[in-house]
Amino acid sequence: MDDVLIIGAGPAGMAAAIQLKRYGLIPRLFEKSQPGGLLWNANWIENYPGFPKGISGTELAGIFIEQIKPIMVTHEQVVELSWKKGLFNAITPNSHYQAKLVVIASGTKPKILTGFSINNEMAKNIVYDLRLIKEQSRKKIIIVGSGDIAFDYALNLAKENSVIILNHSDQTKCLKRLQDQAEDHQNIEYCPQTRIEKVEKSLEGEMIVECSSPFGLKIFRSDYIVGAIGRDPQIDFISSSVKKCAAEYEKKGILHFVGDVKNGLFRQAAIAVGDGIRAGMLIHQKVEENEHESNCIHR
Numbered sequence: 001m002d003d004v005l006i007i008g009a010g011p012a013g014m015a016a017a018i019q020l021k022r023y024g025l026i027p028r029l030f031e032k033s034q035p036g037g038l039l040w041n042a043n044w045i046e047n048y049p050g051f052p053k054g055i056s057g058t059e060l061a062g063i064f065i066e067q068i069k070p071i072m073v074t075h076e077q078v079v080e081l082s083w084k085k086g087l088f089n090a091i092t093p094n095s096h097y098q099a100k101l102v103v104i105a106s107g108t109k110p111k112i113l114t115g116f117s118i119n120n121e122m123a124k125n126i127v128y129d130l131r132l133i134k135e136q137s138r139k140k141i142i143i144v145g146s147g148d149i150a151f152d153y154a155l156n157l158a159k160e161n162s163v164i165i166l167n168h169s170d171q172t173k174c175l176k177r178l179q180d181q182a183e184d185h186q187n188i189e190y191c192p193q194t195r196i197e198k199v200e201k202s203l204e205g206e207m208i209v210e211c212s213s214p215f216g217l218k219i220f221r222s223d224y225i226v227g228a229i230g231r232d233p234q235i236d237f238i239s240s241s242v243k244k245c246a247a248e249y250e251k252k253g254i255l256h257f258v259g260d261v262k263n264g265l266f267r268q269a270a271i272a273v274g275d276g277i278r279a280g281m282l283i284h285q286k287v288e289e290n291e292h293e294s295n296c297i298h299r
């Protein structure tokens with residue numbers, strides 16, 4: 001049995017692991033992909049204290065990974081988290097782990113683009129994780145969205161590609177600074193009030209993207225479409241009985257949600273890290289309490 005299970009090694013989960021290690025507790029830190037979480041997708045982070053000039057998401061992820069080196073990462077996806085007889089059970093495709101305490105740091109999943117027809121062969125060219133296409137160059141890429149993530153993706157990809165941002169609305173939801181940078185960028189075209197209606201395949205294998213707009217039908221050619229229309233908490237793996245009793249478990253201090261998975265609009269790396277550190281401290285308190293109680297019983 002493990003002391004603590006942490007599900008997700010993004011900033012929140014890694015911070016919880018670092019804090020627990022300070023107390024001599026060895027958490028089992030699960031990661032289904034690559035430690036660092038969404039930081040790998042972030043172009044430039046300006047609001048993480050300690051880096052006055054800002055830092056790229058990739059570099060910050062690398063620094064976090066360096067700091068968790070002494071903590072072993074279990075590179076498995078937790079496909080189910082359930083509760084039985086006083087223990088949490090984390091099931092992965094290969095194994096089964098148990099602990100009395102769990103930290104859920106699983107972040108968010110992207111909202112999927114819908115509302116248009118698409119040639120089946122082209123569906124694989126719609127992506128939601130920038131890591132899949134970050135190394136591409138000289139491609140034509142359409143980004144759908146109007147928030148910080150859409151504009152940050154555009155600035156990132158426009159270093160080596162030409163980018164079109166499609167926004168259904170005439171309003172953006174992103175930092176003005178990001179929008180200004182994107183609008184000034186020679187490789188970025190911004191199209192408000194533009195909605196994808198149909199994606200076909202050209203003879204050359206490119207996507208032909210038909211869009212409606214106030215100026216009539218617009219047709220773009222593209223290699224990829226990137227969805228950036230929002231994110232939802234990543235909680236599919238939590239069993240319905242754990243979901244039902246989550247508030248009670250949280251009150252007891254045996255279950256902790258940290259970072260983007262619970263932060264709604266306040267999805268920021270520094271907040272996620274603070275959440276993780278706090279959970280680590282609360283878990284330490286809980287472990288001490290439990291030890292004290294069991295010492296009293298055995299005296």
Ligand SMILES: Cc1cc2nc3c(=O)[nH]c(=O)nc-3n(C[C@H](O)[C@H](O)[C@H](O)COP(=O)(O)OP(=O)(O)OC[C@H]3O[C@@H](n4cnc5c(N)ncnc54)[C@H](O)[C@@H]3O)c2cc1C
Nearest residue numbers: 008010011012032037038042078106107259260267268269
């Ligand atoms: C384009 C972009 C730009 C950004 N810019 C900034 C910025 O400038 N400033 C800022 O503060 N923040 C920024 N952010 C947000 C920041 O990256 C997040 O707030 C932060 O990464 C959240 O950390 P987290 O640990 O809560 O979640 P995540 O980073 O999402 O990490 C969750 C981790 O859990 C893993 N996981 C999920 N489910 C399971 C499972 N069942 N089993 C095992 N592993 C699992 C995932 O693979 C992932 O690695 C940006 C994000 C994006 C996408």
